[in-house]
Amino acid sequence: MVATAPPVVDSPVYEPFEGRTPMTTVEDEALTTAWAAWHADREAALRHPHGWLSVTALHWLDGTPRAFPGVPGEWSTTGTAARGSGGAEHTLAEAASTLLDGEDGIKVEVLRRTGRYGLRVRDPRSPDLAAFTGVPAFEVRPRWVVDAEFEAFDQPRPIVVGAARDGLEHRFQALGHARFVLAGESQRLLVHESGDQVQVLFHDATNGTTTAPWRTLFADRPAGDRLRLDFNRAVNLPSAFTPYGTCPVPPQGNVVTVPVEAGERRYR
Template identity: 45%
Template sequence: MTTATTEFEQHWRAWHAEREAWAREPLGWLSLTGLHWLGEAEENVEGLPGRWRVDGETVVVTADSGDGYVLDGPALTGRTTLTPGEGAPGIEVRVGDRLVEVIRRTGQFALRIHDPAAPALAAFTEIPAFAPDSRWVAAGEFTPYDTARTVTTGAVVEGLEHHHPAAGTVRFTLGGAEHTVVAFGDPKTGLRLLFTDGTSGVSTYPGARLLPIGTPGSDNRVRLDFNRAQNLPCAFTDYATCPVAPPENRLGVAVEAGERDPRREVRS
């Protein structure tokens, strides 16, 4: 038993170290210094060269030769049209050491600014987390939907929506109660949960945490290790547009496992 417990903890610590390496990425989520929503009128965005505006389904940047914008190799000069996908990763434009992501969310366009010298990145020390505990590991049963479904949730930014491909439901017992939740993703490549619980807004981030649960076995069984429940980027920065958990995934038990709210830990 001691060996198994030690191995369980070692695997968790390796996962936790990977998560902290993710947080330290020079142009990752902690490097964000701004989220600027664009309109149809051409404007200068504070701290950025060039001029930006929305033109129908695209974003237009007008840059001078000395502005230093680079897109996929060549420098941008004159008028360049960019077409980011709805809800997709942003189009990346480099300017010096910084990265500008051009994104589209619920029909609105924005610039997300990454800077390796961001104060939040410089101040980062760790992702707070509960100590690993095997009682927060559950066996679940995945039931696929007969036809593909899309579940719409709100976002941490008012007025935005997220549209998630839902694969089916997962039923499991945790904290002495049975739960049935909606699983997002693809059973062939990996399922995931967006959930809240009794710790949300108390010791963990209130909007949602993410739990990857992998691919179901041939018997549709899955393993839910809530010790690996992770924060979404919005737990670390105000410049993310993360989804909130759907009502079906709000667990009525306090899951004291996985990552804690990093900003709440700082405040306390």
Template identity: 40%
Template sequence: MTVSTTGTDFAREWEDWHREHEARLADPHGFLAVTGLHWLTDEPERFGDAPGAWSTGPDGVTVVLAEDEELVVDGRPVRGEHRFGVLPERGGVTARWGDAVIEVAKRGGYDVVRPRHPGHPLRTSYRGTPAFAPDPRWVAEGRYVAFDEPRPTAVGAAVEGLQHVYDAPGRVEFELDGRAFALTAFGGAAPGSLFVLFTDETSGVTTYAANRSLQVDPPGPDGTVRLDFNRATNLPCAYTDFATCPLPPAENHLPIAVEAGEKIPRERA
């Protein structure tokens, strides 16, 4: 996507983007609707915000539903015992339970259940996330430098003791305020895109302390990239303790105050 950096066009494009971002965050089954983070073991366990008794083992996640309980998986009602199977790292599936969604996922090598209820007060009382006013000063033209081979990069997590491992395909090099910087990049959700996790001198002051996230469009044929820090966002852990978000690699701290993007959520103020 081409972003203008001229006056009102730049501000309007940012406002449109932020409005869409806020709508996704406040989705009835988004992260603001999560009511619990349940770590599964080989001992079946029931949770107050989900049906059934849940467990995991070599064959993956299993739920055993009581006679009066039902889940809808892949559009099909299931009763009794249901096996979700072995889930890939950072993968997951969802099941419907009334107006709720039950997320079954693997994070940091552990199987978890994370129910999402639209009526959760964190979602219904959400008033939006404060952000810095958009400023073209925080748009940088940079260069993507691919590593010879993707580098497995271990990072911490919002949950103490948990670790994530991402393959870093390269880094992005750029300048801000006349100073040169580089950030280790991970593969983004869209083909060819990147995302970076970082902190800076605003972290823990005006922005969320643990991490900030920035999506980067696919590099051009010559490796050029555009980093618009006005679009730096919070990860789910900025809003809820029921998230397992990754922390930035140690080298991804910028020793300047990047006064752009989303600020500390009101829920954490």
């Protein structure tokens, strides 16, 4: 197992959160053990030779064929496809990407964002990857596990949010709202679909100081009208690790009104 960065103990005392039955000591220990394994997997993924810390460039394509360092041949776009050396075309759905072999162990990610095609270079010799020593995190605390009331929409609703890079946007299917209470304050967050899970993008008062500008967490799909959110597993998006991320920002109003001193801390 990959060694984890020790959790940082730096959290004020809050009153117990409503909406969750207090855990026993055994359950507390199980929560911490499960989190440690999850965190180790998280850091192992970031250490992958072609993971987010390996990204060294993002090139947007236009109609003029151009060469880029580490990328074989010349690349351009027809508007509906990315065109590589030899005229090979790559047609992608919106928000999709595919990995191709580059030069000297580099992987070239062909991507499409908001109708634009680009190339992201993933180099296993990246200085950011070499310097990585782990992701700092707050101490795991049971009070950050919340059993929220889930208010489902009659039908999923399409939403559009901005991105870490200007001019881009992301589209999701919103499923409903999670309602819960933290430190005596009512919270309401929009929940959207993410594969076989759900996702919550959120802001809170720690953003930009002890945490990234925004964070996200994933959860199992709601069981009826209940949705368990574990803020101990709130994570930084790729844009917190690399300037070449195109990550979505939280929907308007997805703000937790108390400082969420749980989950991953600011990376740098």
